Amino acid sequence: MTTRATARKPAKPADRHRTPATPRHYAVVGAGIAGVACARTLVQAGHKVTVFEREAAAGGRMASIDTAFGRFDSGAQYFTVRDPRFALALEATPGVCKRWSANLVRVLDAHGRVAEAALPSLEPHWVAQPGMDSLVAHWARPLGDSLVTGTQVTRIEPDALDPARWQLRTAGAEESTHVYSGFDAVLLAVPPSAARALLGDSKLSATIGRKIEPVTIAPCWTLMIAYPQANQANMSHLGPQWNAARSTHHRVAWLARESSKPGRERIERWTLQASATWSQEHLRDTPSRIEAKLLRAFSEITGIYATPAHAQALRWTEAQTQVPVGTTHLWDAKARIGVAGDWCTGHRVEDAFLSGLSLALDVL
Known part of the structure; x- marks a missing residue:
């Protein structure tokens, strides 16, 4: 690579x-x-x-x-590659990882409006496939x-x-x-x-x-949702044209269209990662409550109000290093x-x- x-x-x-x-x-x-x-x-x-x-x-x-x-x-x-030792290890395993075009990440405001578009010169985003x-x-x-x-x-x-x-x-x-x-x-x-x-x-x-x-590590609630109806005739995908974005919405920090990643199934799927502060505040909530709250935020950000066929919340108690x-x-x-x-x-x-x-x- x-x-x-x-x-x-x-x-x-x-x-x-x-x-x-x-x-x-x-x-x-x-x-x-x-x-x-x-x-x-x-x-x-x-x-x-x-x-x-x-x-x-x-x-x-x-x-x-x-x-x-x-x-x-x-x-x-996804991951990025900056150290030559990591690059060498990846080059020894050809075909496992591919570049993901979502390096053109958008930065959204709390209402889902694009506040900033990343430049094409930003470092590549890589993903392993099929996961x-x-x-x-x-x-x-x-x-x-x-x-x-x-x-x-x-x-x-x-x-x-x-x-x-x-x-x-x-x-x-x-x-x-x-x-x-x-x-x-x-x-x-x-x-x-x-x-x-x-x-x-x-x-x-x-x-x-x-x-x-x-050492302190912030938790993260993650929501995974699927919209198989988007794959029907005349519907290539739902919602925005971008495939990944960082958000300033108080509930959501990251959104990614899973189906846009190389080697993935084409059924429309999204993954949301909640902000560290919101995840900490709602650490003990039930998965069903998290699903409802994050789905509402997802609709506010993307304009997608359809009900997903699949919704699953997952809690990482230690996700993003703070100290x-x-x-x-x-x-x-x-x-x-x-x-x-x-x-x-x-x-x-x-x-x-x-x-x-x-x-x-x-x-x-």
């Missing part, structure tokens, strides 16, 4: 570590893009890695949901059985047989529990609330605990515990990738 990055391509970061004198076994908790990038780098360096993911598949906030009317990107809507989760799934595939899904890590503790190593207690389907042992280090690629819980009030690493304590750590990752060599995630430096997809990569290289 072609990107703005013009720096000379660096050598693959893990090449010089490919045959370690003493292969180690690392536990990576979380299979979002940060966790998968971290795990792949360690594996390429010749180490053994076991990745634990609470959900049924890898992806994290690069999530997609399948419905009877097509797929929705329920988390990250944003496809990129993480593609990168996670070489991990094979080393990726343990549907398994939540509930506790980190010294290995019962070898206190110099770590063991993890986990919970799975039907309240099943299991203990995985023999880890030389534990690397957390999870949201800060989960990291704090696993660190046990900083008992495992006071250094990391102190640095992640100030980051301020460094790409955290690594406590003495405790042999590390932390990575987009929230270390921001909230972009590229932030997550670079965080996982940087943590792995630091560990190596």
